[in-house]
Amino acid sequence: MSDPFRRSTRIDAVELSEILKISELADALKREGRAIITLGTGEPDFPTPAPVIEAAHLAALKGETTYTLTAGTIQLREAIAAACERESGYRPAIGEIIVSTGAKQVLYNAFAATLDPGDEVLIVAPYWTSYPDIVTVCAGRSVILPTSAATGFRVTPEALRAAIGPKTRWLLLNSPSNPSGAVYSAEDLDALAEVLRDAPHVGIMVDEIYQHISYVPFRSFRAAAPDLADRTLIVNGVSKSYAMTGWRIGWGIGPKRLISAMIAVQSQITSGASSVSQAAAAAALSGDQQLLAEHCDDFRERRDMMVEALNATGLLSCPSADGAFYLFPDCTAALGKQTRDGRTIETDADFCEALLAAEGVALVPGRAFGTPGHLRLSYAYSRASLREAATRIARFCASLK
CATH class of the missing domain: 3.90.1150.10 (Aspartate Aminotransferase, domain 1)
Structure with a gap:
């Protein structure tokens, strides 16, 4: 049966x-x-910092408990743009930002919006366990790029160049890395960007969720390679840096045509993220950063x-x-x-x-x-x-x- x-x-x-x-x-x-x-x-x-909780409470008391724009509140997207300018030297437009229910949904939205069956995603190992599974659910195929302690668990330009093929749709990087703690330096990113300039069919997804937990200078990929911004999606959120895991707020920053497709996907899954959580995230990004x-x-x-x-x-x-x-x-x-x-x-x-x-x-x-x-x-x-x-x-x- x-x-x-x-x-x-x-x-x-x-x-x-x-x-x-x-x-x-x-x-x-x-x-x-x-x-x-x-x-x-x-x-x-x-x-979670007390001012963040107070901001959420105030938002609820003010009646900010209704649906938000699918892409996220203007207030939060403006706070994200200002944080990027303050910390990484570039300011994305509001239309280049999507707010999601956690950074994991950003990954899903992007792959669901862009992968056709058989499309390949290059994933550097060791990797966060969800990466290959999300690719699989979205009908793609993960191509694993192994690394070792000898290279600081960072992929080399030579290994990246050898892995890129005609079916490669994305390269997925994570810096700082879960689980290895590896951080790609500005020089590392420059070298990888040089390879990627020769592969215009490859999108670049960089998970920077641990940006503020870095013991060496941190460099965002978009800041390192601004000429590749039209092929780059930056993934980030408040969960790790601001101790807000349960608030479920992440975001993606990328070219408008990609963000538009991701909004279409999200509109059929969750619609906008929690209104109160978005108010809390905006307060976190706009408050005391000490x-x-x-x-x-x-x-x-x-x-x-x-x-x-x-x-x-x-x-x-x-x-x-x-x-x-x-x-x-x-x-x-x-x-x-x-x-x-x-x-x-x-x-x-x-x-x-x-x-x-x-x-x-x-x-x-x-x-x-x-x-x-x-x-x-x-x-x-x-x-x-x-x-x-x-x-x-x-x-x-x-x-x-």
């Missing part, structure tokens, strides 16, 4: 992300009474603490990170070793499962990010939790034989 609810071929291979699976498993263990420390989620532990530097300094201290602790295990090799709030240590030295109960650690996923079972620390295996043999650890948690996690990880590594 035919199943009316069978999965479409478009999403047949799409599942809940491994990050969410691990988070849900950790939550289940907590409910059983286990003392679990979860370092798998990319969410700042700072509270907290951004304070948060960044705090994250840098946590990074340094965890890099030292992980390298001290003797089994994990952990380079520092230039941005975001993740570390991506190499765990290959632990492969082939056995746990106390006789289980052999054969993969990065085995390492994470055994660590969770033995010590109650939840990490995400590198395979989820297209780079097996590594682990992703978020240090966007309290120092007390990080110190305890470091102690447990060290104890687990010492127990392997």
